[in-house]
Structure formats: C-alpha cells, structure tokens
Amino acid sequence: xxxxxxxxxxxxxxxxxxxxxxxxxxxxxxxxxxxxxxxxxxxxxxxxxxxxxxxxxxxxxxxxxxxxxxxxxx
Amino acid sequence: xxxxxxxxxxxxxxxxxxxxxxxxxxxxxxxxxxxxxxxxxxxxxxxxxxxxxxxxxxxxxxxxxxxxxxxxxxxxxxxxxxxxxxxxxxxxxxxxxxxxxxxxxxxxxxxxxxxxxxxxxxxxxxxxxxxxxxxxxxxxxxxxxxxxxxxxxxxxxxxxxxxxxxxxxxxxxxxxxxxxxxxxxxxxxxxxxxxxxxxxxxxxxxxxxxxxxxxxxxxxxxxxxxxxxxxxxxxxxxxxxxxxxxxxxxxxxxxxxxxxxxxxxxxxxxxxxxxxxxxxxxxxxxxxxxxxxxxxxxxxxxxxxxxxxxxxxxxxxxxxxxxxxxxxxxxxxxxxxxxxxxxxxxxxxxxxxxxxxxxxxxxxxxxxxxxxxxxxxxxxxxxxxxxxxxxxxxxxxxxxxxxxxxxxxxxxxxxxxxxxxxxxxxxxxxxxxxxxxxxxxxxxxxxxxxxxxxxxxxxxxxxxxxxxxxxxxxxxxxxxxxxxxxxxxx
Numbered sequence: 001x002x003x004x005x006x007x008x009x010x011x012x013x014x015x016x017x018x019x020x021x022x023x024x025x026x027x028x029x030x031x032x033x034x035x036x037x038x039x040x041x042x043x044x045x046x047x048x049x050x051x052x053x054x055x056x057x058x059x060x061x062x063x064x065x066x067x068x069x070x071x072x073x074x
Numbered sequence: 075x076x077x078x079x080x081x082x083x084x085x086x087x088x089x090x091x092x093x094x095x096x097x098x099x100x101x102x103x104x105x106x107x108x109x110x111x112x113x114x115x116x117x118x119x120x121x122x123x124x125x126x127x128x129x130x131x132x133x134x135x136x137x138x139x140x141x142x143x144x145x146x147x148x149x150x151x152x153x154x155x156x157x158x159x160x161x162x163x164x165x166x167x168x169x170x171x172x173x174x175x176x177x178x179x180x181x182x183x184x185x186x187x188x189x190x191x192x193x194x195x196x197x198x199x200x201x202x203x204x205x206x207x208x209x210x211x212x213x214x215x216x217x218x219x220x221x222x223x224x225x226x227x228x229x230x231x232x233x234x235x236x237x238x239x240x241x242x243x244x245x246x247x248x249x250x251x252x253x254x255x256x257x258x259x260x261x262x263x264x265x266x267x268x269x270x271x272x273x274x275x276x277x278x279x280x281x282x283x284x285x286x287x288x289x290x291x292x293x294x295x296x297x298x299x300x301x302x303x304x305x306x307x308x309x310x311x312x313x314x315x316x317x318x319x320x321x322x323x324x325x326x327x328x329x330x331x332x333x334x335x336x337x338x339x340x341x342x343x344x345x346x347x348x349x350x351x352x353x354x355x356x357x358x359x360x361x362x363x364x365x366x367x368x369x370x371x372x373x374x375x376x377x378x379x380x381x382x383x384x385x386x387x388x389x390x391x392x393x394x395x396x397x398x399x400x401x402x403x404x405x406x407x408x409x410x411x412x413x414x415x416x417x418x419x420x421x422x423x424x425x426x427x428x429x430x431x432x433x434x435x436x437x438x439x440x441x442x443x444x445x446x447x448x449x450x451x452x453x454x455x456x457x458x459x460x461x462x463x464x465x466x467x468x469x470x471x472x473x474x475x476x477x478x479x480x481x482x483x484x485x486x487x488x489x490x491x492x493x494x495x496x497x498x499x500x501x502x503x504x505x506x507x508x509x510x511x512x513x514x515x516x517x518x519x520x521x522x523x524x525x526x527x528x529x530x531x532x533x534x535x536x537x538x539x540x541x542x543x544x545x546x547x548x549x550x551x552x553x554x555x556x557x558x559x560x561x562x563x564x
Binding site for chain 2: 002003004005006010011014017018021022023025026029030031034036037038039041042045046048049050052053056057059060063064067
C-alpha cells in the first residue's frame with residue numbers, strides 16, 4: 001500500500017491558501033475598505049479564489065517534475 | 075400563453091434535454107460494473123472537471139447559499155473558503171488514491187478501507203455510515219427540486235409531483251448508464267447554472283439598486299452588522315468560521331461519491347490538473363452571495379430564507395427566463411441526487427451485501443443488484459422527501475460532520491505506515507459519537523467551535539494513540555496479506 005507522499009515544497013504552497021482564507025479571518029473580516037463597492041471580507045475571499053490556482057499550479061509543477069524524475073530513475 | 079405555461083414549457087424542455095443527454099451518454103458502451111461505477115477509469119481532464127463540478131454544486135449552492143446570505147449574513151462566507159480549500163486538499167489526496175485504485179482495482183471508498191486495513195468490521199462501518207449519510211442528502215436535493223419547480227411554475231405544479239418526476243428521471247438514467255450519464259448531464263446543468271447565476275447575481279442588484287456596488291453600499295449603510303461575522307447570528311464568530319472551514323475542507327472528499335471521482339480519472343495527473351483549476355469555478359458561487367444579500371433589502375422579513383432569491387427573481391424576470399432558472403435549478407438538484415444514489419447503491423451491493431451475505435456473487439451480479447438498489451433508494455428518498463420534516467437541513471449538517479470522520483483513516487492510511495485498522499475503527503467511532511451527540515443535543519457550535527471539528531480532533535488523537543498502542547499484529551497481518559494478495563503490485 002505504499003504511495004509517494006507529496007513533497008514538502010508542494011505542501012508549503014498548499015498551506016498558503018489555508019492561512020489566507022481560514023486562519024487569518026480575524027484580520028480581514030471587515031467591511032471597509034470596500035473595493036469596487038464590494039465589502040473587504042468578500043473581496044478578500046474572491047481574490048484568493050483566483051490566487052489559489054496560481055499556488056496550486058506551482059505545486060503541480062513541482063509534483064509533475066518529481067513524477068518524471070521518478071520514472072526516469074526506476 | 076399565460077406566464078405560468080411559458081415558464082413550465084421552458085422548464086420541461088430543459089429537463090427533457092438534460093435527461094436525453096444522460097440516456098445517450100453511454101449507450102454505446104457495455105455496462106459492466108467497472109464501466110457503470112468508474113466509467114472504465116478513462117475520464118480525461120474535461121469529464122472529471124464536469125463530474126466534480128456537477129457533484130460540488132448542488133441545490134445547496136443554488137438555494138442554501140443565497141438563503142444563508144439572506145438569513146445569517148457574513149457567516150455564509152465560510153462556503154467560499156471551504157470549497158476552495160477542499161480542492162487544495164484534494165490535490166494532496168486524490169492522485170495518491172488514484173494510484174492505489176489502479177493497482178488494486180478500487181471502485182469505492184470502502185474498497186480503500188478494506189484493502190488498506192483488512193478489517194471487515196471497519197469496512198462495513200464506513201459503508202453503513204456512508205449510506206446513512208446519503209439519505210438526507212438525496213432527500214434534500216429532491217425537496218430542492220420541489221421548491222424550485224413550484225415557485226418557477228407560479229404554484230401550478232405542487233412540490234410532490236415535481237419531486238416524483240425528478241426522482242423517476244434520475245433513477246432511469248442512472249439505471250441505464252451509470253456514472254457516464256451523470257458526467258454528461260452535468261454539461262447541460264453547469265452551462266445553465268452559470269447563465270442563471272450571472273442573471274440572478276448581477277440582475278437583482280442591477281434592477282433594484284443600479285449595480286452590485288450600490289447594493290452593498292445601501293446594505294452597509296442600513297445593516298452593517300449583517301456583513302461581518304457573526305452577522306445575524308449570535309454564535310457564528312471567527313472560531314466557528316475557522317473550525318467549520320477546516321472540517322468542511324478536509325471532510326468534503328470523504329463523501330464516498332467525491333472520493334469515488336478519483337477512480338474515474340484516466341491518470342493521477344488529470345486529478346492534479348483538475349484541483350488546480352476547480353477553485354475558479356467557485357467564482358460562480360459568489361454571484362449567489364450577491365443575490366442573497368440583495369434580497370435582504372428587496373424582499374425583507376421572509377420566514378423561509380431558502381425562498382428569498384427565487385422570490386426576488388420572480389419579481390424582475392420574464393416568465394420564460396423563470397423557466398430557465400427553474401430548469402437549471404431542477405437539474406442542479408438531479409445531477410447530485412443521481413451520483414449519490416449511484417454511489418449508495420454500489421456501496422450497498424459491493425461492500426455490504428457481497429462480503430457479508432453473498433460472497434459468491436460475481437461482478438455482474440453486483441452490478442445487477444446495484445441497479446435494483448438504485449430503484450429502491452430512489453423510492454425511499456422520494457417517500458422521505460414527500461413526508462419529510464423541516465429537520466432535513468440539520469440531519470444533513472450532522473451527516474457532513476459524521477462523514478468527515480473518515481479523514482484520519484484515509485490520510486493516515488495513505489501516508490503513515492504505523493496506523494492500524496483497530497486504531498482507525500476506535501477513533502472513528504469516538505469521532506462519530508462525539509459529533510453526532512453534540513449536534514443532537516443542540517450543542518453546535520460548542521464553545522465557539524464546530525461540533526464536527528471537535529469530533530475530528532478527538533478522532534485523530536484516539537486514532538494515533540490507539541495505533542501506537544496496538545500496532546504489531548495488525549501491521550504484520552496486513553503486510554503478509556498484502557504480499558500474498560498482490561505480488562505484482564509494487
């Protein structure tokens with residue numbers, strides 16, 4: 001049942017959205033400043049919905065490279 | 075034509091097209107068990123995307139999210155956070171599960187528990203928990219269809235006939251074409267749902283206030299407390315937000331139907347790519363937030379928040395477009411109901427019935443039994459939905475909290491060699507009992523924390539301790555069984 005765990009670098013990239021959208025809620029849960037008329041907390045989450053794929057894409061690059069090097073290695 | 079007739083005609087056309095797509099989807103394939111449950115493991119990035127989107131966006135996103143925004147305010151933001159983070163979680167779990175699925179021909183979540191832990195009782199327990207959790211989930215989807223169709227038809231079709239028709243259609247296309255049908259009906263549903271969400275989310279603020287920004291300014295002026303946590307509630311503050319987002323983000327993929335998508339993919343890479351792009355789809359959900367917040371001002375003081383957006387839409391859209399919204403809403407409930415019924419039927423036939431009652435059953439026999447179960451489960455859910463009480467939502471929340479208790483068993487099972495079946499079993503029981511009893515006693519949130527999250531923490535602690543205390547026998551047995559059963563796997 002052995003599978004290769006994700007690399008630490010990929011996990012660190014995955015942790016960033018967790019910090020931004022979850023643990024830091026006390027810092028961004030406010031109405032002002034409104035951005036384009038949208039309250040700050042809603043705006044912050046929408047921003048991170050867009051940023052999360054960027055972080056995951058970097059993690060994807062790392063994991064895909066690890067897969068390739070493993071295939072060449074074995 | 076009268077307004078109601080126009081709306082009904084459009085709605086029927088949409089549901090008919092969606093269902094026809096479901097019937098045509100797999101008609102050229104021979105439907106054996108592997109094809110029916112996991113689509114032959116050949117879905118590419120696009121089909122997996124559609125399947126996952128189809129499963130993730132349920133009536134809860136259509137009515138529930140806007141309803142929460144309307145009745146509770148800012149705490150609803152947890153939905154945007156948890157769905158995005160659930161995809162992040164899937165990035166680190168699903169590709170590995172896919173790899174195991176390919177090696178050991180896994181089709182369901184209990185298959186994983188069975189192969190990893192070799193513990194019949196644990197597998198049966200996971201299976202029973204899964205099937206029980208599904209029932210309020212399917213029920214809620216059918217109730218959603220009833221609400222949507224009756225509002226969109228201006229009350230001409232009652233909820234009961236609408237639910238019956240939807241249940242019959244779902245059972246029919248799942249029976250015929252399995253998971254492939256579900257993925258293709260999702261195509262129609264997602265397209266319409268985006269159209270409806272944009273129209274509702276942009277349209278309602280635009281007509282009443284001149285724009286989304288103007289709407290929020292008015293709301294911030296009149297009800298500023300509605301827009302920050304705890305909103306209109308007293309106990310859904312920041313600690314509740316963090317614990318609920320964590321529970322839901324980690325627990326989402328523990329639902330057997332979402333877990334199962336891992337096995338439909340063509341490759342691990344497909345699943346990773348999907349996890350990268352899926353969060354963007356959450357943006358459509360933000361539109362339902364706009365609509366729900368706008369309804370606070372335009373249709374205030376409704377007793378049932380779930381109806382807020384539909385009633386607000388009825389005020390501003392022409393009947394034919396109400397038909398589009400109704401059709402999209404009906405499909406949005408039917409697609410997840412279909413995959414839920416399909417998964418529950420497979421769990422019952424393959425993981426509960428065969429190992430315990432009929433060990434000689436062939437795969438074809440399992441497939442036949444599963445199809446019979448599809449019909450049965452459809453009927454049971456329909457009966458419950460028609461006679462159901464208003465407690466379904468609380469049942470579903472309990473089901474979510476209970477389902478998430480599989481997380482330690484899955485993640486430790488993948489990445490920690492020393493975790494034992496007995497440890498996972500004891501941990502899960504403690505977690506399930508903790509979460510369910512707190513919720514049944516109306517102690518959710520408990521000390522500001524989500525009760526399911528409290529259960530998950532206890533579960534994790536017990537699983538780790540019990541695995542360290544009783545590892546040896548299980549570990550030896552598991553590795554021996556593994557070496558014997560699958561010599562070619564490594």
